[in-house]
Amino acid sequence: MKSKYKILFVCLGNICRSPAAEIVCRAAMKAMGMGERVCVDSCGTASYHVGSKPDSRMLAALKRAGYEYGGHRARQLRGTTDGREYDLIIPQDSENERDVLTALSGAEEKVVPMKRWFPEGEKAREVPDPYYGGAEDFDEVVRLLERSMPQLVAEVARRLSE
C-alpha cells in the first residue's frame, strides 16, 4: 500500500493554532473518507511550550465547535527530519513561514502558508495569533480553519490522485 500523505501544521508555540489546525484537518479528512490515506501532525517554531498540552482556551474553543482533544503534546520543528518526512508543511502566519523556511534545509517547495486555502473574500491575511486575545479570538481561529479546510482537503485529494 502507498505510504500516507503527511501534513505538518506549524505555528509559534504549538499550543493554539497548529494543534487546532491538526484536529480540524483530521476531522475534515475523515469526513471526506481520506482519514486512512493522510497523516496529520503539528509543531511549533519555538521551544517555550515543548511537552505542554494545547492551551486550555483553545481546547475550550475546539470543544464549543464539537471537536475532541486527541492527546497532543507540543513539540518543536525539527528542520532537517521534518523537511524530509512531511509532504506538505503549513505555517499559520508569515512569521512562522519565515522561521520554517530558515529552519528547513532543501524542502522549501513543501512549504505552503495556510492562507493559500482561505475562502474567497476572507479579509484575514494569515491565521491570527489568539494567545493574547479572548475566547472570541480562539473561536475565530477555529472558524477560519474550518472554512479553509475544504480547499485544503481538495488539494490533497488532487495530489493523491496524481
Ligand code: 4NP
Ligand atoms: P500558537 O500561539 O503559536 O498559536 O501556539 C502562541 C503560543 C505561545 C505564545 C505565543 C503564541 N507565547 O508567546 O508563549
